[in-house]
Amino acid sequence: MHRAHLAVLTKEPVTAAAAAVPPSPDAALSAVRRGEAALQRSLTAGAQHAASGPLARALASMAAGVAMHLAAAPTPAGRAA
Secondary structure (H helix, E strand, C coil): CHHHHHHHHCCCCCCCCCCCCCCCHHHHHHHHHHHHHHHHHHHHHHHHHCCCHHHHHHHHHHHHHHHHHHHHCCCCCCCCC
16 A cells, blocks of 8 residues: 555655564554554655645545544454554
């Protein structure tokens, strides 16, 4: 999903920096969920401040896609989403 979103925004190949993986599965899930939630907030803010309708729609659609993935993503053991 993120690669498809990047393809909408840029024609240049994007390389991601290596990420440190937390030592436990629960910590890793929590880190992923925090990162995705932050991305969703950023995309939503970008959509609200976009100068063009097409860009605003694209960013809002990306935020919705991230929200769907967050809703379906597993949560750390014993925690609510």
